[in-house]
Each structure stands twice: as C-alpha cells, then as structure tokens.
C-alpha cells in the first residue's frame with residue numbers, strides 16, 4: 001500500500017517519457033515503487049515506446065555534398081520546389097467540384113466521409129492524374145481538412 | 153573560389169558562443185548574396201534535419217524533399233531572419249510543420265483513394281542502420297517494424313509529430329510547444345494519446361498475427 005494517489009494515465013505516459021517536472025517525477029517514482037498497478041501500467045508503456053527505436057541517420061560527406069548541391073541548384077534557378085501551380089486552375093475547379101458534392105451530398109452527414117461516398121468520388125474520374133493529389137493542399141486551405149482529420 | 157566578405161555583423165553577437173557567432177556571420181553573408189555561405193549552412197544542418205523528417209515521415213526520399221523545401225523557404229526568408237535566433241531552431245519549426253502537412257496529405261490520400269505504399273516500397277530494414285540486426289532476427293524485426301509503421305500511420309499527424317519530437321528527438325515539452333505552435337497542455341494531451349494509440353494498435357496487430 002501507498003499513501004500517495006495513483007497516477008492518472010496521462011501522468012504515467014508523461015512519466016514514462018520523462019516529461020513531468022522534476023518534482024513530479026520524484027513523487028511519481030516514489031509512488032510507482034510501492035504500487036503494483038501503476039508499475040504494471042508503466043511496464044506496458046515502456047514496452048510500447050521500446051518498439052519505437054531511435055535510429056540515427058548518418059550521412060556520408062558525399063551524401064551531404066550531393067544534398068547541398070541539389071538545394072543550391074534549386075536556389076540558383078530560383079525554382080519554388082516542384083510545386084509550381086501549373087495545375088492550379090484545374091485543381092481549383094476540381095476542389096470546387098468536390099465542395100459542391102459536399103454541400104449537395106444527399107447523405108445525412110454531408111460533412112463526413114463515408115466509404116461509399118469516397119468510392120463514388122473515385123468513380124467520378126475526377127482524379128485521373130496522380131498530380132491532382134496535390135490539390136489536397138488547396139482543400140486544406142479551405143479548412144475542409146478539419147472535417148476529416150480528427151483535430152488531433 | 154571567391155570569398156564572401158561582410159563589413160558589419162548586424163546582430164552584433166560577440167557575446168554569443170563561437171558556433172553561434174560563426175553561424176550569424178554565415179547568415180549575414182548569405183543575406184548579402186553569398187552562395188557559399190548559404191551552402192555551408194545547408195551542409196551544417198542537413199543531417200540533423202533529414203533525420204528529423206525521416207523519423208516523422210518514415211520515408212527517406214520524401215524526407216529529403218521536405219528538408220530541401222525547408223532550405224528553399226529559409227533562403228527566401230533570409231531578409232527577415234533575425235540574427236538572434238538559431239538557424240536550427242527555425243529549420244526545426246519549418247521541417248516539423250512541413251512534415252505535419254505531408255502526413256495530413258498522406259492520410260487523406262489513404263482515406264480518399266485507399267492508397268497505401270506497398271510494403272515492398274518501404275522496407276524498414278533498408279532504412280535502418282546496417283549491422284544493428286542479426287540475420288536470423290531479421291524476419292521478426294521486419295514484421296515488428298512494419299507493425300510499428302502501420303501503428304504510426306494511424307496516429308494523427310500532430311500526435312505523431314509530438315511523439316517524434318519527444319521520444320526520438322528528446323526535446324523538452326516547452327520547445328515542442330513552441331515548434332508546433334501549441335500550448336504545453338495540448339502537447340501533453342497529444343503525447344498521451346499518441347502513446348495510447350500506439351499501444352492499442354500494436355497490441356491489436358500482435359493479436360491478429362496469432
């Protein structure tokens with residue numbers, strides 16, 4: 001038994017990632033050492049994080065040179081990456097089309113994707129070209145993204 | 153090779169540590185149009201930034217594209233770059249945000265078009281450092297890493313970014329909050345949900361293998 005309170009799930013995660021304040025870390029450590037429930041939970045969290053390795057990336061001098069050469073070439077040509085808005089007009093039209101589909105969707109919940117609707121999109125042949133996927137940036141700008149992302 | 157010379161150092165940072173002072177000089181020279189100085193900044197920061205992006209997006213080539221875009225943006229913002237901030241801080245912020253944008257697009261692609269990178273295209277071991285995995289353990293290791301990637305894909309882009317910045321980059325929460333433009337409280341929530349989500353997904357996949 002212990003006289004301090006059990007840690008909340010969130011505090012256990014923060015403890016496990018060393019993200020509590022030093023004082024809180026100390027109090028948590030004391031509690032965990034005498035509470036088998038929290039200790040068990042912590043073991044499982046540690047196992048989860050251990051699955052995510054911290055691989056280091058080492059670039060050779062040649063790789064670094066190659067990379068900086070590529071960047072410098074782009075800098076010199078003044079190109080803005082490979083996202084020149086050549087397709088922008090088309091993408092806008094497609095995005096507007098998608099918007100219309102959203103707005104006039106016969107579904108009860110027009111603001112949410114469901115697989116059936118999504119398949120319909122795919123069948124509309126709106127997207128023939130993989131580059132059209134870049135229009136997602138525009139959808140994002142229109143804040144439609146927040147409808148399908150979980151705001152996480 | 154012509155040397156770049158700048159008369160004055162606007163940031164006047166002589167109280168700064170040597171490395172920071174050298175960096176401030178390079179920024180100043182790059183601002184004045186010196187390509188070698190800019191290139192030196194690229195070379196000094198490329199490894200760390202590609203590692204960051206690679207950890208976040210799990211794809212080496214795309215990671216390099218993201219970092220390249222970050223450097224191009226940095227070049228365009230040289231005029232506005234304040235001498236009292238570190239280049240690495242600026243890059244960290246930009247690369248992290250570009251990665252989140254990238255992860256969002258990938259997520260939408262997967263949802264809209266049922267599109268997913270085929271397994272053979274992202275061989276996790278091909279990207280892991282050599283000699284870290286024994287031959288006979290490779291099959292298991294590969295399976296575990298595929299699980300990990302699938303589990304990471306299920307996290308929201310922000311959860312994933314927070315997890316990478318804390319667990320792999322080992323940054324303090326305060327810094328993560330600044331990089332991502334979030335409050336410290338919501339960084340904590342994202343971190344908790346990320347670990348929780350990862351744990352659930354991994355357990356689920358482990359069970360479905362049995």
Ligand SMILES: [Zn+2]
Pocket residue numbers: 005006007031035036037038039
């Ligand atoms: Zn307890």
